[in-house]
Amino acid sequence: MKLLVLGTGTAIPSIERGSSAYLVVTRGAKVLVDVGPAVVRRLLEKGYEVNDVDVIILTHFHVDHTADLSTFFFACNYGRVPRTKPLTLIGGKGLTRFYRGLRAVYPWIAPKTYDLTVLRLVNDSRKVAGLTVTTVPVKHNPESIAVRLEEKSSVTFSGDTDVSPNLVRLADKTDTLVVECAFPERKVKGHLNLAALDRMVQKAQPRRVILTHLYPDWDDWPGVLHAPYLLGEDGMEMEV
Numbered sequence: 001m002k003l004l005v006l007g008t009g010t011a012i013p014s015i016e017r018g019s020s021a022y023l024v025v026t027r028g029a030k031v032l033v034d035v036g037p038a039v040v041r042r043l044l045e046k047g048y049e050v051n052d053v054d055v056i057i058l059t060h061f062h063v064d065h066t067a068d069l070s071t072f073f074f075a076c077n078y079g080r081v082p083r084t085k086p087l088t089l090i091g092g093k094g095l096t097r098f099y100r101g102l103r104a105v106y107p108w109i110a111p112k113t114y115d116l117t118v119l120r121l122v123n124d125s126r127k128v129a130g131l132t133v134t135t136v137p138v139k140h141n142p143e144s145i146a147v148r149l150e151e152k153s154s155v156t157f158s159g160d161t162d163v164s165p166n167l168v169r170l171a172d173k174t175d176t177l178v179v180e181c182a183f184p185e186r187k188v189k190g191h192l193n194l195a196a197l198d199r200m201v202q203k204a205q206p207r208r209v210i211l212t213h214l215y216p217d218w219d220d221w222p223g224v225l226h227a228p229y230l231l232g233e234d235g236m237e238m239e240v
Ligand SMILES: [Zn+2]
Pocket: 010, 011, 062, 064, 065, 160, 213
């Protein structure tokens, strides 16, 4: 499968780093992980549009991870070609309430020409569009989940999180771990820094680690990263 890094940023507006989001492309499916501000347009830059996406996974409901969800749904109804293929929306605790809230504010996002499945998935595995999707709760918001997608290979997304034994278990020997590392050095509650992340990586032993959700602290950080770490950049593409 192929991983496209759509954004590696945070709530802080940045030209270089859009809000953290990723597209996973397999033979059978396209999975969008998080839909923060301007992610619908980021898809276009990569040659995809909303109707190509089969599954959306929300790691949590913070605005920098969900703001463009309404844009996405609106485009499914009123884009160049109205959407006909089914869409699955996966998230943690409170997903249905969150989705209904969006529909209350934006009635125009209710699916008109396609089927939408809203699937709350926590501490569980499900086969979706030919992929095994597994989620665990992580430490950030009550609804926060980390997600592992598995076909022949696997990619695991931490979402926003603090130190999490659940994430260590989920990421066990995963091929690629896409993990928040908000700050290189300072430690902020609900997020990771390099030292805290490294202790988890030693246990989980992922083959490759892409750092994302990067605050401006990273811009003038003088350190050097070594394997398995790679500093995430918007637009990165790789085979997993
Ligand atoms: Zn965030």
